[in-house]
Amino acid sequence: MFDLTGKSALVTGASGGIGAEIARTLHAAGATVGLSGTRVEPLEALAADLGSRAHVLPCNLSNPEEVEGLVKRAAEAMGAVDILVNNAGITRDGLAMRMSDEDWQAVIDVNLTAPFRLCRAAIRGMMKARWGRIVNISSVVGRAGNAGQANYAASKGGLVAMSKSLAEEVASRGITVNCVAPGFIETAMTEKLNDQQRATILASVPAGRMGTPQEIAAAVLYLASMEAAYVTGATLHVNGGMDMV
Amino acid sequence: MSDIADRVKKIVVEHLGVEADKVTESASFIDDLGADSLDTVELVMAFEEEFGIEIPDDAAETIQTFGDAVKFISEAA
Numbered sequence: 001m002f003d004l005t006g007k008s009a010l011v012t013g014a015s016g017g018i019g020a021e022i023a024r025t026l027h028a029a030g031a032t033v034g035l036s037g038t039r040v041e042p043l044e045a046l047a048a049d050l051g052s053r054a055h056v057l058p059c060n061l062s063n064p065e066e067v068e069g070l071v072k073r074a075a076e077a078m079g080a081v082d083i084l085v086n087n088a089g090i091t092r093d094g095l096a097m098r099m100s101d102e103d104w105q106a107v108i109d110v111n112l113t114a115p116f117r118l119c120r121a122a123i124r125g126m127m128k129a130r131w132g133r134i135v136n137i138s139s140v141v142g143r144a145g146n147a148g149q150a151n152y153a154a155s156k157g158g159l160v161a162m163s164k165s166l167a168e169e170v171a172s173r174g175i176t177v178n179c180v181a182p183g184f185i186e187t188a189m190t191e192k193l194n195d196q197q198r199a200t201i202l203a204s205v206p207a208g209r210m211g212t213p214q215e216i217a218a219a220v221l222y223l224a225s226m227e228a229a230y231v232t233g234a235t236l237h238v239n240g241g242m243d244m245v
Numbered sequence: 246m247s248d249i250a251d252r253v254k255k256i257v258v259e260h261l262g263v264e265a266d267k268v269t270e271s272a273s274f275i276d277d278l279g280a281d282s283l284d285t286v287e288l289v290m291a292f293e294e295e296f297g298i299e300i301p302d303d304a305a306e307t308i309q310t311f312g313d314a315v316k317f318i319s320e321a322a
Binding site: 124127169170172173 | 281283287290
């Protein structure tokens with residue numbers, strides 16, 4: 001249904017479970033994809049698996065210079081950045097009273113400041129093209145909060161407010177800015193949970209199961225499509241009913 | 246008309262989609278040429294690219310008319 005032939009998409013965190021699936025899904029819809037991440041090996045493996053229309057663009061999002069250069073490198077490799085998916089994220093969990101300034105800042109830098117810089121850089125080309133799609137990956141905790149994740153929740157809630165502000169600024173130029181807010185998804189990040197944590201979480205999910213990376217990627221694909229042109233400043237919650245907004 | 250003025254006019258005409266003869270010395274981008282605030286940011290960025298200069302925000306705010314733009318760029322380029 002959704003055709004992205006001729007469009008180029010930059011996906012950060014493409015070495016992770018959700019990011020890789022987003023890249024696969026956009027690629028399957030016809031897009032050329034720029035795979036960004038810190039770990040080169042999984043990016044190379046994904047690019048090899050996808051075959052053509054895939055470019056590996058390593059980038060450490062905690063390094064401001066690398067972030068500033070990423071959109072330019074992506075545009076050089078792919079010809080343009082029509083679609084930007086800010087998916088990369090880190091956690092440094094801990095109760096607020098014991099949270100160090102470093103752990104606070106590291107999460108804000110990678111999860112919120114880097115996406116802002118990438119949006120700022122990408123919007124330039126999108127303004128000229130009079131078309132663009134930005135999808136920022138937020139989280140259920142960005143709306144609901146979560147004990148032990150003051151930094152992560154702040155960064156994810158911040159993404160939503162930032163996206164709404166940008167959406168208003170650039171709507172007249174055919175550029176949309178939206179968020180997808182995943183609930184609990186089966187990835188390396190949630191694999192670290194023990195059985196009891198897992199059971200507690202599932203008890204709060206009406207769907208009775210964790211989501212899959214494919215279910216997040218499908219939401220991103222929709223927001224990146226031509227068909228979603230009238231959707232902007234929105235957050236699509238994909239959480240099995242765990243947090244109904 | 247100077248080379249700089251010609252190049253500035255070309256950018257303004259292309260970007261705002263206005264007739265070249267409307268782009269006079271005193272023509273205000275917003276009041277006379279129909280630009281919105283985003284257009285003015287785009288124009289400044291286009292000038293920066295075309296002339297290889299940097300236009301700081303406080304200077305950009307003073308560039309209201311075509312004449313202002315030509316004057317600023319002539320001094321900066």
